Every structure is written in structure tokens, then in C-alpha cells.
Amino acid sequence: MCGIVGMVNGRSVAQDLIHGLRNLEYRGYDSAGIAIAGRSALSRLRASGPLDSLAAAHKVDPIDGPSGIGHTRWATHGAPTEQNAHPHFADGVAVVHNGIIENHAALRARLREDGVAFNSDTDSEVVPHLIASYRKAGLSRFDAIREATQMLEGQFALGILFEDEPRTLYAARRESPLAIGAAPKAVMLASDMLAYAGRAEQTLALESDEIARIRRDGVQILNGRGETVDRAWTAATSTAVTVHKAGHRHFMHKEIFEQPEAIAKTFAATAAEEVAAPVESVLADCNRLSIVACGTSYYAGMAARPWLERYAGMAVDLDVASEFRYRDRPCFAGTGSLYISQSGETADSLACMRDAKEKGEKTAAIVNVPTSAMANEADVTIPTLAGPEIGVASTKAFTAQLAALMGLARSIGKARAAFDPEMETRFETAYRMIPALIEDVLDREGSCETVARAIKNSKSAIFLGRGANHALAMEGALKLKEISYIHAEGFAAGELKHGPIALIDEAMPVIVVAPRDGSFAKTASNVEEVAARHGKIILLSDEEGCDHLAKHCWHQVVLPETDDLTAPFVYAVALQFIAYHTALALGTDVDRPRNLAKSVTVE
Numbered sequence: 001m002c003g004i005v006g007m008v009n010g011r012s013v014a015q016d017l018i019h020g021l022r023n024l025e026y027r028g029y030d031s032a033g034i035a036i037a038g039r040s041a042l043s044r045l046r047a048s049g050p051l052d053s054l055a056a057a058h059k060v061d062p063i064d065g066p067s068g069i070g071h072t073r074w075a076t077h078g079a080p081t082e083q084n085a086h087p088h089f090a091d092g093v094a095v096v097h098n099g100i101i102e103n104h105a106a107l108r109a110r111l112r113e114d115g116v117a118f119n120s121d122t123d124s125e126v127v128p129h130l131i132a133s134y135r136k137a138g139l140s141r142f143d144a145i146r147e148a149t150q151m152l153e154g155q156f157a158l159g160i161l162f163e164d165e166p167r168t169l170y171a172a173r174r175e176s177p178l179a180i181g182a183a184p185k186a187v188m189l190a191s192d193m194l195a196y197a198g199r200a201e202q203t204l205a206l207e208s209d210e211i212a213r214i215r216r217d218g219v220q221i222l223n224g225r226g227e228t229v230d231r232a233w234t235a236a237t238s239t240a241v242t243v244h245k246a247g248h249r250h251f252m253h254k255e256i257f258e259q260p261e262a263i264a265k266t267f268a269a270t271a272a273e274e275v276a277a278p279v280e281s282v283l284a285d286c287n288r289l290s291i292v293a294c295g296t297s298y299y300a301g302m303a304a305r306p307w308l309e310r311y312a313g314m315a316v317d318l319d320v321a322s323e324f325r326y327r328d329r330p331c332f333a334g335t336g337s338l339y340i341s342q343s344g345e346t347a348d349s350l351a352c353m354r355d356a357k358e359k360g361e362k363t364a365a366i367v368n369v370p371t372s373a374m375a376n377e378a379d380v381t382i383p384t385l386a387g388p389e390i391g392v393a394s395t396k397a398f399t400a401q402l403a404a405l406m407g408l409a410r411s412i413g414k415a416r417a418a419f420d421p422e423m424e425t426r427f428e429t430a431y432r433m434i435p436a437l438i439e440d441v442l443d444r445e446g447s448c449e450t451v452a453r454a455i456k457n458s459k460s461a462i463f464l465g466r467g468a469n470h471a472l473a474m475e476g477a478l479k480l481k482e483i484s485y486i487h488a489e490g491f492a493a494g495e496l497k498h499g500p501i502a503l504i505d506e507a508m509p510v511i512v513v514a515p516r517d518g519s520f521a522k523t524a525s526n527v528e529e530v531a532a533r534h535g536k537i538i539l540l541s542d543e544e545g546c547d548h549l550a551k552h553c554w555h556q557v558v559l560p561e562t563d564d565l566t567a568p569f570v571y572a573v574a575l576q577f578i579a580y581h582t583a584l585a586l587g588t589d590v591d592r593p594r595n596l597a598k599s600v601t602v603e
């Protein structure tokens with residue numbers, strides 16, 4: 001949600017700032033801007049719309065200098081206009097901000113009483129004005145930032161430039177992430193060092209309530225009490241990762257194809273002793289597991305619930321974080337909690353995890369970003385090794401989460417002796433087979449594309465499934481709606497006749513997720529019910545399933561044979577292709593769907 005960059009290289013930073021923003025654009029693309037500290041003045045360039053608009057404006061009207069900050073915005077307070085784009089200025093101070101200033105209205109009112117005039121509708125603009133007011137009162141830059149940030153309620157990551165101190169950046173944060181990177185001739189700042197992947201050789205993360213002064217010759221960090229903090233640099237792990245599409249038309253497409261590798265790596269990581277042992281020590285004594293997550297990560301938990309019940313012998317509660325957070329729930333001994341998040345920064349999921357820790361629950365997190373708040377704060381972290389996911393619609397992170405959840409079911413099952421040798425063999429076989437099965441689905445992209453062309457003009461679509469496939473149906477519907485903007489709903493197939501069947505007519509595509517498992521016959525009955533009402537059935541099943549229901553189907557996607565361990569992976573990929581090709585056919589912005597951002601760090 002929004003991206004911050006900063007750079008001091010002593011020469012010209014503008015292109016580096018724009019490059020860094022390009023790598024973070026997936027976090028927000030409503031507007032973008034940069035500010036440069038020149039020899040005697042601050043200059044600024046901002047543009048509404050995606051980063052290309054800023055880059056184009058920069059070609060026409062270039063600004064440059066030895067230090068600068070930049071921002072790509074996902075609008076929360078104020079429309080996505082140029083005026084509301086960051087950086088915001090006030091009397092020689094420029095600020096870029098990620099997060100939410102919850103008391104911005106009160107601070108605005110106070111600053112207005114002191115004669116301050118505001119130029120935007122954002123919560124962020126109070127920050128430069130507060131800092132400027134403390135500077136006018138004679139405080140040092142460090143003290144002005146500290147006093148100003150102590151006034152702020154909410155979460156923030158800030159990049160700050162002062163007109164009277166070029167070649168220097170300041171940074172401060174509370175909760176929202178911010179890191180500093182170093183290369184031989186430059187020091188950089190970013191809300192995610194992915195911005196400078198391949199460039200930053202060393203990094204250090206700023207902790208909450210710390211303030212940093214960043215110069216080419218060194219970084220000074222002060223804590224909230226004004227004491228100097230001695231923080232060691234660590235080798236940048238993201239140096240090997242470059243943000244490019246590797247010949248694919250979209251990041252989403254590339255990431256769909258990266259799934260066999262992401263899953264294989266995640267299986268290996270969860271089976272390794274250094275992950276399995278702490279997971280067992282934290283969760284194996286729990287009889288009940290409370291899974292909390294948002295969006296696609298929630299559907300990963302939902303798809304994995306049957307594994308945890310069946311193989312680990314655990315009762316599983318499943319909650320959406322934004323609801324769970326405000327429930328007045330009793331806390332029982334023997335309950336462990338599991339948070340699933342690609343970013344590890346999702347505000348609602350993080351708040352739930354912190355609340356559980358306060359209540360004394362054991363916490364585990366399945367997280368894709370190893371430096372994230374959730375990865376740092378959970379009692380135990382199970383990593384998904386999907387690598388950076390840039391497409392806003394989650395694909396490889398979802399199946400990597402499934403892989404981690406499968407590993408979790410196995411570790412806990414084994415620790416609780418709920419696991420017999422036959423189960424162990426089945427897991428071992430599934431670990432080996434799943435990447436190959438996905439490769440097989442990748443070869444069937446064409447039949448998903450045919451489905452996409454068939455549904456692209458539909459106003460709505462229904463997805464049906466039972467058990468884990470209910471979760472897949474929900475995920476398939478979410479994928480379709482978020483990137484193609486076609487209204488889509490996922491239902492438990494058995495719920496159809498309790499209401500949703502009223503929606504079925506000859507214009508309604510009904511995508512049925514139906515591997516031949518124990519509930520295939522029941523799902524087949526639902527297919528008959530839809531057929532009787534002239535719904536347009538698109539069946540996802542294996543060859544025998546498709547043959548069985550052929551006479552009712554408008555289209556079919558024939559998938560490999562699966563069992564309960566392999567099916568969610570196989571069907572997820574087909575559903576991703578259907579959403580991708582529908583969006584492609586409709587010409588929407590696949591990687592940057594409207595109104596969305598990758599990492600939802602605000603409530």
C-alpha cells in the first residue's frame with residue numbers, strides 16, 4: 001500500500017528514484033511523485049495515474065539533484081489527483097508517507113489555528129507542516145522529526161528532505177516498514193528493498209519509533225529517547241532478485257508459471273528440521289487451531305482445513321481478520337493461532353496476531369516476506385518461498401501457502417502420532433508429484449483460454465465446489481472479479497438450492513470445481529440442477545469426471561487425476577488461467593487492477 005523510495009548519491013538521483021518506484025508500483029498506482037533537494041531549493045514533480053505519467057512528465061520537465069525521495073500512492077484520504085500526490089511540502093520540508101495518520105483532522109485543525117494553509121486533502125500533509133513548525137521553533141532536524149512523530153497517531157513510514165540540508169535524507173517509522181540500503185556510491189531508502197534489488201548490497205531495517213539521518217558517508221539512527229542506536233548492516237538478500245517479466249506479458253502470467261518451483265521450495269523448507277521442530281514445539285500440543293487471514297490467504301486456510309482436521313487431528317476455526325479483530329472472543333487453553341499472509345504486513349491480520357500474543361496464545365505465521373512484521377513477531381514462522389509476488393492478484397503465493405499448510409498438517413500429525421505410515425507415503429508422493437502436476441496444467445492453458453473467451457461478455461459468474469473445492473471456488477471467483485471486473489461469487493455447491501439457484505438462467509456461466517473425490521457424486525447432482533435451469537456449465541474435472549457430465553457442459557477443462565492432497569494445487573492453477581485470460585480478453589490492467597494495491601497495510 002503505497003511505496004516509498006529515497007536516494008543519496010551525491011550526483012543525480014531522479015532516474016534512480018523513478019527506477020525504484022517502478023519496482024514498487026505494484027503497491028499503489030493512483031499517483032506518483034518525486035522531490036529533489038538541490039543546492040538551494042527543493043523541487044518536485046508529481047503526476048496522477050500510474051508511474052508512466054510521472055516518467056513522461058519527467059522527460060518534459062526534468063528535475064535532478066544529489067538527494068531525493070519518491071512515492072507511489074494508493075489513495076486513502078483524498079482523491080488520486082496530482083494535488084494529493086506525495087511528496088508534500090511545507091516551508092522547506094518535503095515528506096513522503098506510507099500508512100494512516102489517524103488523528104490528522106485534529107492536527108489539521110490545530111495547525112490551521114496557527115495559520116497553516118493546506119494544499120491537499122491527505123492525512124499525510126500534516127507531517128511536513130508539523131516538522132516545519134518545530135524547525136521554526138528552533139529545534140534541530142532530529143528533534144523536530146521526533147516531536148512531530150510523537151504527535152502522530154496511527155502507522156507511518158516517512159521519507160523526509162530538508163531544503164537547508166541537501167545530500168541528506170531523514171527517515172522515521174512506526175509499524176509501517178522502512179529499510180535503508182547501501183551500495184558503493186549510494187545510500188537508499190525504501191519501504192521494501194525490492195525497490196533496489198540488485199543494487200543495494202547491504203541493508204538495515206529501521207525499528208518502530210527510530211529516526212535515521214542518511215548520508216553517503218554514513219547513517220545515524222536515534223531511538224525515541226534520542227539515544228544513538230548501533231545497528232549492524234546485513235548482506236542484502238534481495239540482490240539476486242530482479243523485478244522483470246522474463247518474457248511473459250504480465251507478472252501474473254510469469255508468477256503462474258513460477259508455481260512448480262515455489263511449491264517445491266516451500267515443501268523442502270517446511271520439511272526441514274529448523275522449521276518443523278519449532279512448529280511442533282509451538283503447535284503440537286494445541287487441540288484447536290484458529291486460522292486468521294484476509295482474501296486469498298484466507299482461502300488458502302479454508303482449502304487446507306480438511307488436511308489439518310484429517311491428518312493433524314486438529315479442530316480448526318477459520319476467520320477473516322477484519323471481523324475476528326473486533327470479536328469479543330473467549331480464549332481457551334490449548335488453542336494455537338495461525339496467521340497466513342503473503343506480505344506479512346496486512347494491517348488486520350497483524351493486529352489479530354498481536355492481540356492473540358497479548359492474550360497469551362501461541363502464534364504461528366505463514367508468510368512470504370521474511371523481513372515482514374508478522375515474520376518477526378510470530379512465535380514461529382513457516383516461510384513460503386514464492387519469491388517476490390508483483391502481480392496484485394495473488395497466484396504463486398496462494399499455492400505456496402497451500403504447500404506450507406500441507407507441511408504443517410504433516411509436522412503436527414507426526415508429532416501427535418495421528419499419522420500412520422500410509423499417510424507418510426501419500427505425503428511423500430504428493431510432494432514429488434505436485435510440481436509435475438502443475439507443469440501438466442500449465443500445458444493446458446489453451447483450454448482455460450477458451451473458457452475465458454466464452455465468459456468474457458458475461459455480467460456475472462458463479463463458481464461451485466464442495467469441501468476444499470468450495471475454497472477453490474471462492475478463490476476462483478475472487479481472482480476473476482479482481483482482474484476482469486466481472487461480478488463473480490463462489491458458493492458451496494450444496495448451498496445452491498438454498499438461494500443462489502435463483503440466479504441461474506441461460507446467461508449465467510457456472511464454473512464447477514469437481515475433482516473426482518468423495519463428494520463428486522453430490523457435485524454431479526448440483527450440475528444436473530443447474531443444467532435443468534439452463535445454466536451454462538463449465539466443468540473442471542479429470543477425464544472420467546468430464547466424460548461423466550459431458551452432456552450437461554457448455555465447456556470443460558480436463559485436468560490431471562488428483563487426490564485430496566494434490567487437487568487444490570491443480571485446480572487453483574486452472575482457475576488462475578481462466579481469470580487471467582478473461583482479463584486479457586477484456587483489456588483490463590492485469591497486474592494493476594483498478595482500486596487495488598498489493599499490500600493492505602491500512603485497516
Ligand code: F6R
Nearest residue numbers: 295296297341342343346393394
Ligand atoms: C487477492 C489478494 C488479496 C490478498 C489479501 C491478503 O488476489 O492478493 O486478497 O490475499 O489482501 O494479503 P496478504 O496475504 O498479504 O495478507
